[in-house]
Amino acid sequence: MSSTTERGFGQPDWVSGRTLGLIMFAGVLAIVMALASPSFLTADTFYSQSRYIAFYVLVALSQAICLAVGDMNLAVGAVGSISTVAFGLLVSPNHANLSPWVAVPLVFLIGPLTGLMHGLVITRLKIDAFIVTLSMMFVYMGLRSGISGGNAYTVPQSFWWLGQGGLGWMPYMVVIVLVMLCGVSVLYGRTVLGRWLIATGTNPIATQFSGIDTRRMVVIAHAISGCFAVLAAIFWASQSGNAAPQTGDDWLIISFAVAIIGGTGLKGNLISPFGILMGAIIFKLIQHALVILKVNDNYSNTLLGGLILLAIIVDRARERFGNQSNATG
Amino acid sequence: MTAKPMTRNNILLLATLGVIVSALGGIKFWQSRHAASALEPIVLYEPLPHPYCNAVGDGAKAYAKEHGVGVRVVVGQESTMANLNQNIESLYTVGHKAFAFIPVDPAGAKGLFTRLKNGGRFAVAYGAQPAEGSDTPFAIATDTQSAATLAAEKLCELMGRKGKVLNVLESLTDANTPIRKRAIEEVVAKYPEVQIIQTVGDVTTEQKAREKIESALVARGDEVDAVICTGYTTTVAAATLLAEHNRKPGAKRIRFVGLDTDERVLAAIREGGVDMTLAQNPFGHGYISCALLDLQLQGWRPKRAYQFVDAGCVPVTQANVDAFQGGIESMTKTIVGELKTKYLEAPAK
Numbered sequence A: 001m002s003s004t005t006e007r008g009f010g011q012p013d014w015v016s017g018r019t020l021g022l023i024m025f026a027g028v029l030a031i032v033m034a035l036a037s038p039s040f041l042t043a044d045t046f047y048s049q050s051r052y053i054a055f056y057v058l059v060a061l062s063q064a065i066c067l068a069v070g071d072m073n074l075a076v077g078a079v080g081s082i083s084t085v086a087f088g089l090l091v092s093p094n095h096a097n098l099s100p101w102v103a104v105p106l107v108f109l110i111g112p113l114t115g116l117m118h119g120l121v122i123t124r125l126k127i128d129a130f131i132v133t134l135s136m137m138f139v140y141m142g143l144r145s146g147i148s149g150g151n152a153y154t155v156p157q158s159f160w161w162l163g164q165g166g167l168g169w170m171p172y173m174v175v176i177v178l179v180m181l182c183g184v185s186v187l188y189g190r191t192v193l194g195r196w197l198i199a200t201g202t203n204p205i206a207t208q209f210s211g212i213d214t215r216r217m218v219v220i221a222h223a224i225s226g227c228f229a230v231l232a233a234i235f236w237a238s239q240s241g242n243a244a245p246q247t248g249d250d251w252l253i254i255s256f257a258v259a260i261i262g263g264t265g266l267k268g269n270l271i272s273p274f275g276i277l278m279g280a281i282i283f284k285l286i287q288h289a290l291v292i293l294k295v296n297d298n299y300s301n302t303l304l305g306g307l308i309l310l311a312i313i314v315d316r317a318r319e320r321f322g323n324q325s326n327a328t329g
Numbered sequence B: 001m002t003a004k005p006m007t008r009n010n011i012l013l014l015a016t017l018g019v020i021v022s023a024l025g026g027i028k029f030w031q032s033r034h035a036a037s038a039l040e041p042i043v044l045y046e047p048l049p050h051p052y053c054n055a056v057g058d059g060a061k062a063y064a065k066e067h068g069v070g071v072r073v074v075v076g077q078e079s080t081m082a083n084l085n086q087n088i089e090s091l092y093t094v095g096h097k098a099f100a101f102i103p104v105d106p107a108g109a110k111g112l113f114t115r116l117k118n119g120g121r122f123a124v125a126y127g128a129q130p131a132e133g134s135d136t137p138f139a140i141a142t143d144t145q146s147a148a149t150l151a152a153e154k155l156c157e158l159m160g161r162k163g164k165v166l167n168v169l170e171s172l173t174d175a176n177t178p179i180r181k182r183a184i185e186e187v188v189a190k191y192p193e194v195q196i197i198q199t200v201g202d203v204t205t206e207q208k209a210r211e212k213i214e215s216a217l218v219a220r221g222d223e224v225d226a227v228i229c230t231g232y233t234t235t236v237a238a239a240t241l242l243a244e245h246n247r248k249p250g251a252k253r254i255r256f257v258g259l260d261t262d263e264r265v266l267a268a269i270r271e272g273g274v275d276m277t278l279a280q281n282p283f284g285h286g287y288i289s290c291a292l293l294d295l296q297l298q299g300w301r302p303k304r305a306y307q308f309v310d311a312g313c314v315p316v317t318q319a320n321v322d323a324f325q326g327g328i329e330s331m332t333k334t335i336v337g338e339l340k341t342k343y344l345e346a347p348a349k
Helices: A017-036 A042-069 A078-092 A100-107 A110-126 A129-148 A172-190 A193-204 A202-211 A215-238 A251-259 A275-291 A297-328 B007-032 B051-067 B079-096 B109-118 B144-158 B176-190 B206-223 B234-246 B263-270 B283-299 B324-343
Strands: B044-045 B071-075 B098-101 B120-128 B138-141 B163-168 B193-201 B225-230 B257-259 B277-278 B307-310 B314-316
Touching: A017 A275, A017 B007, A042 A078, A042 A172, A042 A193, A042 A215, A042 A251, A042 A275, A042 B079, A078 A100, A078 A110, A078 A129, A078 A251, A078 B071, A078 B206, A100 A110, A100 B120, A110 A129, A110 A215, A172 A215, A193 A202, A193 A215, A202 A215, A215 B079, A215 B109, A251 A275, A251 A297, A251 B098, A275 A297, A275 B079, B044 B051, B044 B079, B044 B283, B051 B071, B051 B283, B071 B079, B079 B098, B079 B109, B098 B283, B109 B120, B109 B307, B120 B283, B138 B283, B144 B176, B163 B176, B163 B206, B163 B257, B176 B193, B176 B234, B193 B206, B193 B263, B225 B234, B234 B257, B234 B263, B263 B277, B277 B324, B283 B324, B307 B324, B314 B324
Parallel strands: B044 B071, B044 B098, B098 B120, B120 B138, B138 B307, B163 B193, B163 B225, B225 B257, B257 B277
Antiparallel strands: B277 B314
């Protein structure tokens, strides 16, 4: 008997087989860590670590949305960095000293504007996204160093609530990011625009012949990507209590790692918001595990990279095994 | 109308969630009935594998060994506030009681210090001063301003208070960099015949430092009379480069003052290739940090809301290149001997 799983609109599965594999992997990791450390299953751990997971989700979404249209965005961290400097200049008591309620919408504009610029250069001048976003990454990083001179800006304590506060044991960041994930899920699963974005990543030529303006889809994807990068920067400024120019320096690896673990196709056509959430959970669990299990710190990056690769191999193997079973079942 | 049967995926999902929740619940139940194993009370956190950090870690381990106190030395993956935040928060959730770490970004660490204090943990900063108003009572470090001023003064002396200086800064995102730059410029401004001919920076690796210094020297020809470096990587790159240059027959000797004591820098000084470096006290940073945390865990309390403990620095020249370590060790002993009188108050009886 063949599998009852259907794909596409109206699929009866609550989560895809790929995401189910991620849930299993995360579950095993959580059980191992709970056995290794009595401090793992505590409210403190949940509160502290869930905020990082929420942050990783935003950074990964910024990359995944570009990957889904067959592009990539190497300037994710640099957009975050320049947004942080702009936010710092606007809210710092030593500079513009604006209210965060005014500064946040102003800074937020950087996201769609930079994305729009990337998208237009990529589509109108027909330059590869890799080159455009790599070049712009250097442009933004130079600007942030030049403007800030390396100095961090103080974020007023009145704005710390967003990144540090919560509704009881649930951080605000987590609530907001969960709502956003639902929004992204609806965008890709229930709207025409979402299907066009996926179609552009799946087969741009066929999509174009279907009358869809794929160039516009690429521009839209980059604009949305910029929005998530700026949101991540704003959340991070609030969580850390300051706006440091080096914000974003390590986002590139996070954005790819979490998006790919979460099942986003490197060559487009596949994006799973819930998978990205699971990817962020796994990424954070692995990092937390290195601390809890007292892994020799000098090798922690090696282990982190190895475990991420293992997670992806297990996931792909499970998928292949599942497909063979279905085919022969 | 009949209900559709559940798909295989959904059944597996429910089973998986059931197993995970049951397993975690069971583990929590078991743990609540069994005492947890002992945990090191103190964590000394190094932001990344680096010779300075290794020496700080050696100081912490030495304190642990000499005083029988549990100290866990943890090394991060990179010197960013994001990495520091997430690692320290992970360690916080594990249950350690006291933390020493470099405020990689002094203003950015403010929130972290507050979270640790609110969570009932002790924290001290080492290697750099935190931002004003941070919730930490101590910073154990080289006085950045004084060290850069001393380096610049020594360089001006070597130049005979006349000539052109190439100022090589390190990472522009390091909070100490603007302080060093300002200190050097203030010293140079005192001497009308000394001029900073060029400032290069945004350097984080030896390779990049060497490239930038070499480019500046080539571009400026014989104009450069002296080079000052106030970072570890830049000092190593400049010392090796200038030692090569100064050894060339007929080459104009370019004066040099650097910071930190990598073996290659010491070798260049020993052989007369370069003039001077400033030795910091990283061993003392680790040792004194652990001593302060240990005493606070024993009930000693800071005398003031914030105190800077200057761990000192020593100029190293050809004359004392093989003997300066003794001076640094005695400095650490003196500071530790003063902790209970100068910086702390005895526990209430």
